[in-house]
Amino acid sequence: MVFGLVHLSGDPVLLMVSSDSPPDVVATTRHALGFDRPLHQQFGDYVGRVARGDLGISLRSNRPVGALIRERLPATVELTVAALLIAAAVAIPAGIVSAVKRGSAIDRVAMVGAVAGQAVPIFWLALLLITLFGVHLRWLPVFGRGSLAHLVLPAVSLSTVILGRLARLVRSSMLEVLGQDYVRTARAKGVGELRVLAGHALKNAAIPIVTLLGLQFAQLLGGAVVTETIFAWPGIGRLVVEAIFNRDFPVVQGVVLVVSLIFVAVNLLVDLAYAALDPRIRTETA
């Protein structure tokens, strides 16, 4: 599908040659790249190459697509994992507190914060963070990848995409679980509140949370474009967006393929995590 869509988007040769190019230069370039052949032949060749592990050569940089993805993927994985950890570290406690203190001032503040987190445009927040922590306070670097300090601002910016949604989900899941009989029973038996929340309620509320984290991880791998652009973070989000603008078909196809494979793998891991979290699923499976 991606192969068809990128080819529908137009002729990459027109972006590769200068506007002054005579028609014969355009035709020669098109022939040299194989774009003058029928689409089904091009697709057949592509599938054959992919089956051999060859994702092709970038039309713009003339470098192997596999090498480009290998260079850029670790940066995006690093950023995504950091953003998820920050989001989880803030949203899970906030969601639990909101659920336990339902209707209180803390609950209201936390939920207003969660909605604001979802609503604030990430580019605006990123520039705000850059101005405050980068330019005025000079605490943190504002671009590039390298030390842990370089990771802070982009990861915090990106975490807001997940944070609000996750906090609300934790709150609603916890509210549902806290009303269950086994929680009441645990409290009646005199189990401490912390143990009730962590050992009984949170564990049972974890399935939707794990699902959301898994899906967000996979989505952010290909969707952290704005963050990567603002912070000059050399990840695959920027790689694929630049490739789309340049109609660099092999790169677009390669990135989509790799991200799709990761998406499937993460979903599988999430499914396996269900069984680890909930013995009933293991029993049903058995």
Add this chain to the structure above:
Amino acid sequence: MPTRRDLFKQAGAAAALAALHPVTARAQARKPNVTIGYPSTPETIDPHQFRSVLSGSIINLMGEGLLTRDPQTMEIKPLLAESVKNLNPNTWEIKLRKGIRFHNGEEFNAECVKFTIERAIHSKLNTLSKLTWPPSFGQDVSIVDPHTVRIVTKVPDPMVPSRLAAESMTMAPAKGLADYREKFVTDRFIGTGPFKLVEHVVGDRVVVEANPVYWGPKPPSQRIVIQVIPDAATRLAALQRGDIDIMLNLPFPLAPTVESDPSLRVYSELSSLTHGILFNARESAPLRDRRVRQALNMAVDRAAILKGLYVGRGQFLNTVTGKNVANTMDPGPYPYDPAKAKALLAEAGFGQGFELTLWQSIGRWVLAEETAQVIAGYWDKVGVKTKVQVLEWAEFNKRSGAGAQKDCFYYAFINGTWDASYTVQRFKPDFATFRYFDASGDLLKTIEEYERTFDAKRRKELGAKALTGLHDEAVWLFLWQLDELFGVTRKVKGFRMRPDNVLHMRETYVEA
């Protein structure tokens, strides 16, 4: 037949290089590194594949051609060539400088010149050189001795020195790149220049360091880092923090922020891009009439647009070639005179006005969409009902080059040879691309003679006559050249943009 003999006769290595590297003589405490914030990824480090001026500027640090241009005057000067002689209209003899070595230790000689021209022009590669010096010129390179070559062209070509001075004709090592005659290089750069490639991390940075065995004056900085920071606000923040020393593509609205910071300054140069609206005088019935085209020029208050949209940062264009280019001239502006415009339209039989479509691309040139809208408003006021239509860039560019844009369209041109002939030739009826107005009669004869003429004085006269003729024909709505803005720290010295937009970074350093 007039010839240009001894064009670059023994210009003298010491004098030429001293002129190119004036700062090296000064004693100054300097930082070892310069970091430059680029807005986009250089598309390649292959000396012959690059398209953008940003990539060309990086290649200029590491590579050298037979000739080069003075960064201020754009005068052509010898670099790896000692002299260039025009033996006859079709033959050029080039004596090469001796004792020069590439970064890999290989000696620069006539074999390398032959290899370079064959790779850049006669290989199967899609190179930039093929556009600035098309293979149809039939360049044949023969080796006279290890340090002398002759280039014979099928057609007389007075522009050979200009073509050899382009970054796209950077010399490559015949042995070092022997396996790359028919394929692009992606992992190395082997040049003769003052800097050597350290690393090229695609999408992130290019790092070069001083070449310890450079044949010319040693560069003032040990290392130059080209750091890609796509977002302009982040680039500015990095400049304010001191993480980078120079910021490219400073947007007009951010210039006051830089000006208000005592440690920073705005450096601006007039860009070589010439902006205009091209009239399709071949197909659009009203636009075939010169008076209509002149009226459309008089109907637009360019000063108001330049001030309102571009905070006055630019200069008006009054013909098809920009300022500074060789053999250019300024025939003066069409006045802003809506009453006269209406009178001219009535005289041409369009007193009741007519409808026009103005085509525009998305995101290609700064504020061009807004400019098109404002111009449409001015034309509406004199009775020309103008509809602005927008197209995606690749399709827009394809139509523009193919002569398929109806009515009129916004475009901006570079000048690939830094001579007025680069744009003037487009008005010949047999030109392959961008044909919207066919010169005829005396104007056509002038353009054709200009293209064939070698004599410098005569070329200037013919260029001026052709440019005046194209102004009088009002072939475009002549707009402007805009300023290119850079944010730089006050400690940066020796950085400049050449008038053709190539960055001259060889002499750049930062005071400690």
